[in-house]
Amino acid sequence: xxxxxxxxxxxxxxxxxxxxxxxxxxxxxxxxxxxxxxxxxxxxxxxxxxxxxxxxxxxxxxxxxxxxxxxxxxxxxxxxxxxxxxxxxxxxxxxxxxxxxxxxxxxxxxxxxxxxxxxxxxxxxxxxxxxxxxxxxxxxxxxxxxxxxxxxxxxxxxx
Numbered sequence: 001x002x003x004x005x006x007x008x009x010x011x012x013x014x015x016x017x018x019x020x021x022x023x024x025x026x027x028x029x030x031x032x033x034x035x036x037x038x039x040x041x042x043x044x045x046x047x048x049x050x051x052x053x054x055x056x057x058x059x060x061x062x063x064x065x066x067x068x069x070x071x072x073x074x075x076x077x078x079x080x081x082x083x084x085x086x087x088x089x090x091x092x093x094x095x096x097x098x099x100x101x102x103x104x105x106x107x108x109x110x111x112x113x114x115x116x117x118x119x120x121x122x123x124x125x126x127x128x129x130x131x132x133x134x135x136x137x138x139x140x141x142x143x144x145x146x147x148x149x150x151x152x153x154x155x156x157x158x159x
Contacts, residue, residue: 027072029071031068032066035052035054035063036053036054036057036061038051059159062093063158065154067082068151069082069152070147071146071149072146073146076144082137082138083107083135090158090159091156091158099138103136104134107134113129118132
């Protein structure tokens, strides 16, 4: 059930020939997986962290989101963006590469999290934090030949 909830949260756009195209019309295929980190104790008593299917999650559980993209078209694709809204029940906790842009205003504007500000209740500004992130986006400038792909990994914590 958790996978079904998050599976529809991935949105992609591709800029082909100078115009933005929704993922459904572009030759870019997206697939996503979600894992929960669990501790596993070995017979020798050592503990390791494994990624498991998130059958049940509780507040504080660490999640790992993996978004795979692939050019399924007959021609090269380039200059595309992959955007992911953060589920309301999950606090953003960073990405594997640190190249993502964040939004703290519902996806209206994006920037590096370290440069973003949010308004306090009293009208003053403060630095944005992971807890403020509503969307994340990667602008991928690489050229993907037909059949080529890659993956993006980010983390979250169940609220």
